[in-house]
Amino acid sequence: MDSLSDEELLLSTPTPEELGLSFREEPSGDFWVAYEPSGLALPLEADQFPLVMLLAGYSIKEHPVDSANLAILLDSIRRGQGLDMRLGGPIDARIEVYTSVNQMLAGVIVYPAQGKGKNLNREMLNTALKQAKVVRGLLDESLAELTDPATQKKLRESGDPICMLVAYGESAYNGQDAWLETLLNEIADRRPLMDDDGHIDFLELGDFPHVNADQALVRRHPPTNGKSGWTVTGKTINGRNGKDLSLKASNDTVKLAPGDNDLLLSAVAGMPVVHEKGAHIEQILKVEEVGLKTGHIRFDGSVHIKGNVNPGMKVEVSGDVKVGGIVEAAYIKAGGMIEVGGGIIGRKRSEQEIKSDDKTKVDDAYIEAGSIVKARFIQEARVIAGQEVVVQKQIMHSKVKAGIKVHLPGRGAIIGGITEAKQLIDIAVSGAPANVTTQLLVGNTAELRSKITSINNQLKQLEIQKQQLMDLVAKIKQARKAITEEKKQQILTARDTLKTKEDAAYDELKSLEEQLAEVQTARVQIRKTCHPGTQIDIDLGNFSPRNDLGKVTFFLRDGEVNMR
Numbered sequence: 001m002d003s004l005s006d007e008e009l010l011l012s013t014p015t016p017e018e019l020g021l022s023f024r025e026e027p028s029g030d031f032w033v034a035y036e037p038s039g040l041a042l043p044l045e046a047d048q049f050p051l052v053m054l055l056a057g058y059s060i061k062e063h064p065v066d067s068a069n070l071a072i073l074l075d076s077i078r079r080g081q082g083l084d085m086r087l088g089g090p091i092d093a094r095i096e097v098y099t100s101v102n103q104m105l106a107g108v109i110v111y112p113a114q115g116k117g118k119n120l121n122r123e124m125l126n127t128a129l130k131q132a133k134v135v136r137g138l139l140d141e142s143l144a145e146l147t148d149p150a151t152q153k154k155l156r157e158s159g160d161p162i163c164m165l166v167a168y169g170e171s172a173y174n175g176q177d178a179w180l181e182t183l184l185n186e187i188a189d190r191r192p193l194m195d196d197d198g199h200i201d202f203l204e205l206g207d208f209p210h211v212n213a214d215q216a217l218v219r220r221h222p223p224t225n226g227k228s229g230w231t232v233t234g235k236t237i238n239g240r241n242g243k244d245l246s247l248k249a250s251n252d253t254v255k256l257a258p259g260d261n262d263l264l265l266s267a268v269a270g271m272p273v274v275h276e277k278g279a280h281i282e283q284i285l286k287v288e289e290v291g292l293k294t295g296h297i298r299f300d301g302s303v304h305i306k307g308n309v310n311p312g313m314k315v316e317v318s319g320d321v322k323v324g325g326i327v328e329a330a331y332i333k334a335g336g337m338i339e340v341g342g343g344i345i346g347r348k349r350s351e352q353e354i355k356s357d358d359k360t361k362v363d364d365a366y367i368e369a370g371s372i373v374k375a376r377f378i379q380e381a382r383v384i385a386g387q388e389v390v391v392q393k394q395i396m397h398s399k400v401k402a403g404i405k406v407h408l409p410g411r412g413a414i415i416g417g418i419t420e421a422k423q424l425i426d427i428a429v430s431g432a433p434a435n436v437t438t439q440l441l442v443g444n445t446a447e448l449r450s451k452i453t454s455i456n457n458q459l460k461q462l463e464i465q466k467q468q469l470m471d472l473v474a475k476i477k478q479a480r481k482a483i484t485e486e487k488k489q490q491i492l493t494a495r496d497t498l499k500t501k502e503d504a505a506y507d508e509l510k511s512l513e514e515q516l517a518e519v520q521t522a523r524v525q526i527r528k529t530c531h532p533g534t535q536i537d538i539d540l541g542n543f544s545p546r547n548d549l550g551k552v553t554f555f556l557r558d559g560e561v562n563m564r
Contacts, residue, residue: 014042016056019077023056023087029116030089031063033073037080044077046070064088064114093120093152097132103231104169106134110146110162112155119152129166133233137167172229175242181219182274184209210300211266217254217279220247220262245277253281270301289325290315302336321369331366338369338385346380346398373402395419411528414438425524431531441537443522443556448512455509462502469494524554536561 016022020038025031044052049070050060065088076083091114099106108128113119125147129138142164145151155162211217223242230236247264249255257263266272270281285299289307297303302319311329315321318335326342346365365381367373373385377393378400389402392409397416400406405424408414413429420441431438473491476483519539530549536542543554543561554563 013048013051013055014040014044016052018042019044019052020082021052021056023053023058025058025063028089031058031065031087031115032085033087034082034084035073035076036082044074046074049074062115064091064117088115090114090116090118092117093124093155095120095125095128097128097134099132099134099232102169103233103235104171105165106132106137106167106232107163107165108146110155110164112152112159112161114156114159119149119156120147122147134167135232135234136230137169137232139166139168142166167232169231169237170229172237172239173227174240175224175226177243178223178245179221180245180247180274180276180278181221182279183216183219184211184272184274209272210270211272211281212269213266215266216257216263217266217272218247218264218274220245220264222262247278250278250280253283254279271299283319285317290330308342327365327367327375329365331364333366333368335370337372337374338367339373340367340375342375343377343379343393344375344381344383346382389421414440420444421522423518423522427526428528429531430524430526430529431534433531435531435533437533437535438531439535439537440524442524443519443539444537445516445519445539448516448519452509452512452516455505455512459502459505459509462498462505466498466502469498520556522556526552526554 018038018040019042020036022034022036023031024034049065053060053063053065066086069085069087072085073083073087093113094111096109096111097106098109106129108125110120118124122143125143129135143166146162146164146166151162223244226239226241228236228239247256247262249264249267253266253268253270255265255267257265264278266281268281268283270283271285273280273282283301285297285301285303287294287297287303287305289310290297290305290313291308291310296314296316298314298316300318303315303317303321305315305321305323305325308325309315309323309327309330309332314331316331316333320336321332321334321338323332323338323340323342327340327344329346332338344365344367367381368384370386372388372390373383374390375383376391377395378391378398379394379396380398382399383389384401386403388404389400389406390409391407391412393412395406395408395412395414395417398419399417400419402421404422405426406414406419406421407424408427411428414425414427415429415432416436416438418439418441419425422444423442425440425442430440469491522538524536524538526549528551530545530552532544532546532548535544536554538554538556538561539559541556541559541561543563549563552563554561556562
């Protein structure tokens with residue numbers, strides 16, 4: 001049926017009398033209807049029924065009709081079959097309670113009362129919540145709003161249900177596990193660095209981290225306790241306490257701070273290594289090889305290199321360097337010893353380059369140790385040792401300098417280049433049959449004599465200053481005038497300063513003169529063959545054999561090189 005206007009609906013709607021309908025309200029409030037067919041067979045639709053009731057003096061708002069019963073009545077009217085039935089009645093407010101899956105929320109849907117039905121009150125609400133087992137976290141403000149008369153009136157007028165949250169559970173919280181805080185900012189990934197000109201050197205990855213003894217490494221933060229919660233149905237949710245983590249000194253390179261068992265300190269200097277159970281100190285840096293992967297190495301400690309040091313690489317350490325492979329056209333500087341299991345190889349250079357003092361070229365092999373350099377062989381390289389250079393096989397076309405001695409055991413030979421030691425060069429063979437220029441130098445006193453001259457000049461200047469001070473004191477005494485305490489203190493301080501400088505100069509002079517005397521025992525010892533082309537330099541004396549010599553020792557006597 002098409003929708004009709006209100007006027008059309010009124011005109012088309014038959015009266016109750018025409019339809020044979022009579023309505024009555026029972027004492028219980030139920031609304032009844034009696035139908036006696038009138039014989040007119042007038043049509044009636046559901047949307048016309050409220051108007052029929054109104055014509056009979058009844059409002060559908062005050063007497064709500066059950067839709068199923070209305071359908072039965074309309075069907076009876078169409079069939080002309082009389083009946084007397086309950087059509088509807090008062091409907092009390094109805095409430096549905098729901099909870100979330102985790103039971104942390106509870107809400108209600110309130111369907112408004114109809115007719116003379118009862119509005120929602122607090123007792124009805126509490127009963128419904130109790131039946132749904134919602135007992136904790138109730139929101140009093142929400143419950144009060146739901147049962148407020150103004151809210152109920154609004155619900156009746158709209159006829160629409162209302163939905164509202166009425167309870168919240170309280171979440172449980174797990175405690176935080178104990179954790180270790182790294183206290184070193186410098187522990188970071190080594191990565192290529194940019195220079196001042198904006199260029200990036202992919203071999204320059206920066207220094208390895210280093211700590212001194214008694215430096216803070218790691219702090220332990222204790223676990224926290226968990227917090228229990230509950231659901232709206234009153235079920236307790238247990239919160240887990242955080243797991244503990246003990247902090248211990250894993251070895252003797254670290255220690256717990258006195259009075260603070262949650263703080264780990266370094267016991268020695270070295271490279272810090274932080275792990276899941278704390279930290280320790282590596283005093284020896286271990287790498288497979290030195291190349292593009294590692295970049296240049298600078299480390300305050302010792303380094304062990306299992307393989308090779310590749311061309312163009314730099315290694316600078318305060319301790320020792322041990323290389324299992326070879327060192328090829330690389331730069332190594334160590335405060336202690338350098339030991340190369342293979343050989344040291346540089347690039348072939350001219351004699352002029354060999355004699356030069358340039359060590360900045362990375363493509364040359366430059367090795368400098370504070371104490372000892374050991375290698376299987378040395379070729380086209382520059383090697384400096386504070387004490388000794390020990391080579392198993394050969395030194396070829398290289399520049400080698402040792403603070404005490406150079407030693408090649410067995411059949412070790414030096415061919416070409418310049419080899420210098422302060423006290424002793426001990427080898428089996430020097431030079432080669434092809435008359436290769438090979439310079440062997442011991443007892444070079446040029447630097448010692450220069451230092452002795454400098455100290456003697458310093459002592460002369462100190463003597464002049466002492467005399468000037470003595471002259472000043474004599475003048476003051478001669479004038480017989482009182483001097484201030486400040487002036488007197490200045491004179492005494494000057495005297496003491498001159499005395500201190502003079503004592504230090506004499507001590508150094510004595511040490512240098514002792515070193516100079518040691519030169520008299522400097523020697524070159526060749527155990528098998530000395531070939532022509534070999535040049536022996538001992539202090540200011542020199543000697544070059546014209547023919548092959550057998551086992552021979554060169555030494556200094558009366559300023560000249562002698563042999564025996």
